Amino acid sequence: MFMLKIFESALNYVERSCDVENSEVARVLYEIADFLELQGIAFKPQAYRKAARNVEQLDGDIMEYCAQGRLNEVPGVGKAIAEKIGELVNTGRLRYLEKLRAEIPSGVLELLQIPEIGPKTAMILHKELGIIGIRDLKDAIFNHRLSGLKGFGTKTEERILQGIRVFESKAGRILLSEAFIAASTIISYLQEQHKDVWVSAAGSLRRMRETIGDIDILVASSLSQEIMDTFVSFESVADILAKGDTKSSVRLSNGIQVDLRIVPEESYGAALQYFTGSKEHNVALRKLAISKGMKISEYGLFNRETNDRIAGGDEADVYRSLDLEYIPPELRENRGEIEAARKDSLPKLVEYDELKGDLHCHTEWSDGLGTIKEIWAKASSLRYDYVGIADHSQLLRIANGLSEARLLEQNREIGKLRESLGPPWIFSGSEVDVLQDGRLDYPKKALERLDFAIMSIHTRFKMGEKEMTERIVSAMSNEKVKMFAHPTGRIIGQRPSYTFDFERVVDAAIQNGIALEINAFPERLDLNDLNVKRAIDLGAKIVINSDAHAPVQLNYVRFGIAVARRGWAEGKDITNTKPFELLRKEWGLS
DNA sequence: GCCGTTTTCGGCCCGACTGTTTTCAGTCG
DSSP: OHHHHTTTTHHHHHTTTTOHHHHHHHHHHHHHHHHHHHTTOOSHHHHHHHHHHHHHHOSSOHHHHHHTTOGGGSTTOOHHHHHHHHHHHHHSOOHHHHHHHHHSOHHHHHHTTSTTOOHHHHHHHHHHHOOOSHHHHHHHHHTTOGGGSTTOOHHHHHHHHHHHHHHHHHTTOEEHHHHHHHHHHHHHHHHHHSTTOEEEEEHHHHTTOSEESSEEEEEEOSOHHHHHHHHHTOTTEEEEEEEOSSEEEEEETTSOEEEEEEEOGGGHHHHHHHHHOOHHHHHHHHHHHHHTTEEEETTEEEETTTOOEEEOSSHHHHHHHTTOOOOOGGGTTTSSHHHHHHTTOOOOBOOTTOOOEEEEEOOTTTTOSSOHHHHHHHHHHTTOSEEEEEEEBTTOGGGTOBOHHHHHHHHHHHHHHHHHHOSSEEEEEEEEEBOTTSOBSSOHHHHHTSSEEEEEOOSOTTOOHHHHHHHHHHHHTOTTEEEESSTTOOBTTTBOOOOOOHHHHHHHHHHTTOEEEEEOOTTTOBSOHHHHHHHHHHTOOEEEEOOBSSGGGGGGHHHHHHHHHHTTOBGGGBGGGSOHHHHHHHTTOO
């Protein structure tokens, strides 16, 4: 039952952070914050967002906190917000939010999602031009109505247009993490209700692409009617778009569309292959089948002449019957995998359980939510050999970056914790900003005490290519630097990569023994799959880190491993598959 | 609206960048 394996740890993964009630409450608090910000109210938005974040990350059910009168134990929740949560949880509505919604059309909130548009601009656009949504805004730009406004010139108009393009490039697609959690929940639900059926994710989710259009789920069973009934009665279903015998589509309350297909068991492997895609991979596979006198469809692999079934029940059989090695879903993009599978030369991809540790975790010392000990405990539960604490450096005041004095203090605390806690070993590191001129944000003396520095760029993204390349390469000459965090700086759907000479940077990384990070944070996934392949082909080492800002987020490495697999990475390419002693030795630690 | 080993009231991350502002306002991280 290979097909089930991909999600067998789904429940583990979701833990309790996926609690619908908590995220629902958080969503409402975020919405209030946005409305207050639009109204130009100071400080309250931050207060609501802080409360929202803490509710979202809460290790427990907000309903229980509410029922037991313990809401005030949640950081950032005081009397006023506790009352609002109470009203929401008990009555399912919140009059305060309804009042806010009545004052400002919700389309104005939509404008805030566009980069370059903040609360002030959104309100001006709304009040002066009556704009209440992105479509209105595009019309207005098209008719050059913005440039008539005070304070708006042609460049502003162009910038906003660019912002809309960035926004739309991800529109209709959701992040892998979001799709993964939603799908895991639905799959578990289906399996609980129908114990003997085979269920798997298919489509781009099974290939673990960084964004997902909609979720495809495949079921093998003859009980289609019952399963369809179960599916459309899933608690988060908001709309039933279609419901038939073999295919149903629903929209969840969070807007995600989910398609369910049911096939007979003898076709399950072929259907899984077909619905996993990619389209390009399938086209190439079909051509290969034809060249071998066969034909392939979602129903099976058949002899072209006699129509005899050759394979279909098991996915690996379909590949085997075409004289191919089994191709893992992450590779199915028609980027040379079929050719490699013919020659038995597919990479031995890094496995989802192969990491020995996570080297980029934040704590409440800077902008994280947990203590060092809590991060350690989570690392321990993941059976890691080591975990690296890497809080922000002093430049990043916004993230409560550590001064030299606090860095020293943290370093000492880690020393003590190592003694008292035992394994996994806690590395004492830092995510150090690279300044504009390529220097690091701490002097040598401060860095010397650390086990490692992760160099990282958070400022001056718009430098020219040459300058940025110099800046990065120059920082790499520092011998404490062992990793380069989120190397391109892109945020999916929000911010493009800064420009630099990729090959020169990879080369400098190799020369200096620096691993390039796959930052597994869902919005980053940086390096991406293509860059991972480029870097490995050039001979670079990769490190997969969660960049966790809360203990539960150490789970994010799964998405980083997916990126590595999509980039054809093997275990030997990844720094943190190394055992503890080897890594220490490599870093020159005694 | 929240919070308190410097305050139960007065703070709340703040500096850099960009555009169109002739001295500053908005956005971002």
